[in-house]
Amino acid sequence: MFLFIKKIFYFYYEGFKGMTVGKKLWLIILIKLFIMFVILKIFFFPNFLKTKFNNDKDRSNYVIEQLTR
Amino acid sequence: MTEQFDYSLVDWSRAQFALTAMYHWLFVPLTLGLGFIVAFMETIYLKTKNPEWKRITKFWMTLFGINFAIGVATGIILEFEFGTNWSNYSWFVGDIFGAPLAIEGIMAFFLESTFIAVMFFGWNKVSPKFHLVSTWLVAFGANLSALWILVANGWMQFPAGMHFNPETARNEMLNFWEVLFSPVAINKFLHTITSGYVLASVFVVGVSAWFLIKKRNEQFAVKSMIVAGVFGLLSSLFLAFSGDTSARLVAQKQPMKFAAFEGLYNGSHGAPLMAFGVIPGEKDSTSQNYLSDIKIKIEIPNVLSYMAYLDPNAFVPGINDLVDGNKEQGIMSATEKMDRGKLARKALREFKDAKKNGDTILYNQLKAKFAEPAFQENYFKYFGYGFLNDPKDLIPNVPISFYSFHIMVLFGFYFIIMFALVLRFIYKGSLFRKRKFLYLLLFSIPLAYIASQSGWVVAEVGRQPWVIQDYLPTVAAVSQIDASAVQITFWLFFAVFTALLIAEIKIMTKQIKIGPTEGGN
Known part of the structure; x- marks a missing residue:
């Protein structure tokens, strides 16, 4: 089992080490994920119903209110 | 809209x-x-x-x-x-x-x-x-x-x-x-x-x-x-x-999307496919129709009917048929759909109020109503229409x-x-x-x-x-x-x-x- 995990680890390790254009791409991926999940999601995209209400019952009532007003 | x-x-x-x-x-x-x-x-x-x-x-x-x-x-x-x-x-x-x-x-x-x-x-x-x-x-x-x-x-x-x-x-x-x-x-x-x-x-x-x-x-x-x-x-x-x-x-x-992307304002039997057309810049205010038909166009007769229903003579409804309704073709008007949608929304509002006020009898009646296939088919199916104020709201952006x-x-x-x-x-x-x-x-x-x-x-x-x-x-x-x-x-x-x-x-x-x-x- 340990040998298998070690093999997988080295597979990825050597793969990343040997990358040429891939290094730049990984940098872009990491920056992009940081912007999306840390900046955008936390500061700009809170889940409207989850942050406004504590339970599904209140969320249902709110949406019914919206649909019938 | x-x-x-x-x-x-x-x-x-x-x-x-x-x-x-x-x-x-x-x-x-x-x-x-x-x-x-x-x-x-x-x-x-x-x-x-x-x-x-x-x-x-x-x-x-x-x-x-x-x-x-x-x-x-x-x-x-x-x-x-x-x-x-x-x-x-x-x-x-x-x-x-x-x-x-x-x-x-x-x-x-x-x-x-x-x-x-x-x-x-x-x-x-x-x-x-x-x-x-x-x-x-x-x-x-x-x-x-x-x-x-x-x-x-x-x-x-x-x-x-x-x-x-x-x-x-x-x-x-x-x-x-x-x-x-x-x-x-x-x-x-x-x-x-x-x-x-x-x-x-x-x-x-x-x-x-x-x-x-x-x-x-x-x-x-x-x-x-x-x-x-x-x-x-x-x-x-x-x-x-x-x-x-x-x-x-x-x-x-x-059908409204179909009529819009084909630029078909007035439906017909044996409808032609428009190979080329220029949408008029302004709406025809003198016409009784909401929108006038396309003036400059190259059409291939009967192809649209065949494309839509595999029948070269089939009736293809246009935008105006879908808005005004067409009794001959069994197409319900937008106004009728809006009325039904408003009734469906009203039923949901009454259901909400009955629940809030603890009116168990009305609550159970309305709950049963929502489960009825007839209510679903004749009213709830048009629920979204109940939000619209004008039949013309149903028309998407035709030129785009x-x-x-x-x-x-x-x-x-x-x-x-x-x-x-x-x-x-x-x-x-x-x-x-x-x-x-x-x-x-x-x-x-x-x-x-x-x-x-x-x-x-x-x-x-x-x-x-x-x-x-x-x-x-x-x-x-x-x-x-x-x-x-x-x-x-x-x-x-x-x-x-x-x-x-x-x-x-x-x-x-x-x-x-x-x-x-x-x-x-």
């Missing part, structure tokens, strides 16, 4: 969603198609053991990797927007939308993320057969991911297999298979992924043409063109076939729908001819001499993107005012948040996505200029 760009919350939310979806769709179709093209190339390498095919495979695989890396996770932003900007919609559809999206996440993670590592790092480390299987699995994985989101989109165009629960204000899935195998969902999936295959084939043919123009790596370019040419020709023929099926489904399930549909179809047929000519010239050995044609191939790359984007514009603008056909209009789907917050994130996304697009073009162009080498991870 919401077609003019103003500063309202609905319009900004729509604009933001459209921006994100369109940028996301710049990356996705190339991944869908290039994955298979690379898999075909590697299969040829494994069969022939010719190292030239390994070089070819590795070159296109590198471009696939660049596109994949830059495009990956751009779709997640759409899910953020569901929760923030479209909370009413998200809640209303939650159970239906949740299942396909969850499966998509699992599929994407396990298939693509696992095997893409083998695909890029596994050369000379795993057996050639295992490597080839991984390449194929990445291609299938990408397409399977697309299946689930397109099933969800198909459900929005043609809701099926669900039941509305008035207690929770949510639709609940009654039959997963009905959602998955809805004819609209299946056709949408096939048509959309095939459009990705065509785009990727145009890309490969266009980039290969550049090598021929530069008189570089000519054997590599021709071999690439043969694979992409065959794949592109077969895909574009199937695309025309699935497009035809799609048009028939739209005519049946979303019309032109984007015709651009999509025009380029679709152009690509069939283009691939056929590429293969013919290669077979005759004359491709190298046809410099102008090579330039045409190169400049066809952006046309594939325009056609692909136009397809989505037809699908999404054409179905307005609905976010869920007949059940929920866009105006009722938005969250009550500050419009300025949506404006800020709109420009933020614009900046982020534009930066990603520039990065993609720069890295891709640099890699293409380097050309095929043995390396290229």
Whole structure:
């Protein structure tokens, strides 16, 4: 089992080490994920119903209110 | 209703969603198609053991990797927007939308993320057969991911297999298979992924043409063109076939969208297909109709009727028939639908009040009413119409729908001819001499993107005012948040996505200029 995990680890390790254009791409991926999940999601995209209400019952009532007003 | 760009919350939310979806769709179709093209190339390498095919495979695989890396996770932003900007919609559809999206996440993670590592790092480390299987699995994985989101989109165009629960204000899935195998969902999936295959084939043919123009790596370019040419020709023929099926489904399930993208204001028997037309700039205020018919046009008689109902003399309703109703053809007027929708909304309001006031008798009566098939069929089916104030609100933006549909179809047929000519010239050995044609191939790359984007514009603008056909209009789907917050994130996304697009073009162009080498991870 340990040998298998070690093999997988080295597979990825050597793969990343040997990358040429891939290094730049990984940098872009990491920056992009940081912007999306840390900046955008936390500061700009809170889940409207989850942050406004504590339970599904209140969320249902709110949406019914919206649909019938 | 919401077609003019103003500063309202609905319009900004729509604009933001459209921006994100369109940028996301710049990356996705190339991944869908290039994955298979690379898999075909590697299969040829494994069969022939010719190292030239390994070089070819590795070159296109590198471009696939660049596109994949830059495009990956751009779709997640759409899910953020569901929760923030479209909370009413998200809640209303939650159970239906949740299942396909969850499966998509699992599929994407396990298939693509696992095997893409083998695909890029596994050369000379795993057996050639295992490597080839991984390449194929990445291609299938990408397409399977697309299946689930397109099933969800198909459900929005043609809701099926669900039941509305008035207690929770949510639709609940009654039959997963009905959602998955809805004819609209299946056709949408096939048509959309095939459009990705065509785009990727145009890309490969266009980039290969550049090598021929530069008189570089000519054997590599021709071999690439043969694979992409065959794949592109077969895909574009199937695309025309699935497009035809799609048009028939739209005519049946979303007749207003069909009338809009055909520019058909007044319905008729033996309706003609409009090959070319110019939408009038101003509405005809003297006419009793809401909109006048198109004046400048080239029509092919009876073809639209045949396309929609496989009968050259069938009646195809126009925009005015769908708004005013047509008793002779059994088409209910928009006003009648709006009245029924208002009654359905009233029933939901009374149900809510009865629950709040503890009126058990009325509560139970109304609960039973919502469960009645007759109420569902005659009233709740028109629930969304109850939000509309004017029958004209049902008309989508006709010029945008019309032109984007015709651009999509025009380029679709152009690509069939283009691939056929590429293969013919290669077979005759004359491709190298046809410099102008090579330039045409190169400049066809952006046309594939325009056609692909136009397809989505037809699908999404054409179905307005609905976010869920007949059940929920866009105006009722938005969250009550500050419009300025949506404006800020709109420009933020614009900046982020534009930066990603520039990065993609720069890295891709640099890699293409380097050309095929043995390396290229």
